[in-house]
Amino acid sequence: MGGEEIDLLYGVPAIAECLRLTHDQVYHLHKKGSLPTFKIDGKVCARRSSLVEWLAAKEKGGRPKGEGQ
Numbered sequence: 001m002g003g004e005e006i007d008l009l010y011g012v013p014a015i016a017e018c019l020r021l022t023h024d025q026v027y028h029l030h031k032k033g034s035l036p037t038f039k040i041d042g043k044v045c046a047r048r049s050s051l052v053e054w055l056a057a058k059e060k061g062g063r064p065k066g067e068g069q
Contacts, residue, residue, distance in 0.1 A: 007047045015046050019055075 009015045015037070016026045026044070029035040036050040 007049050009046045009048055009051070010040070011043050011045065015044065015051070018046075018048060018051060 009018055012023050012026045012030075015021075015035070016023050019026065021029075026035070030037045030044050035046065036054050037044050037046045039045065
């Protein structure tokens with residue numbers, strides 16, 4: 001892939017590490033629909049870029065597109 005970094009965070013441990021949260025916190029936010037996550041074969045996944053957008057929106061007090069839907 002030409003040395004490009006993969007944007008996918010596969011599994012709760014990867015998401016938790018990226019956000020510096022516990023696994024339980026990530027599961028809770030996922031179940032609430034607060035995190036921009038999706039499932040691949042039953043695994044909770046997210047795009048690093050979507051989490052960056054989500055954090056930026058939280059910082060500004062808004063909601064990124066797709067959150068809570």
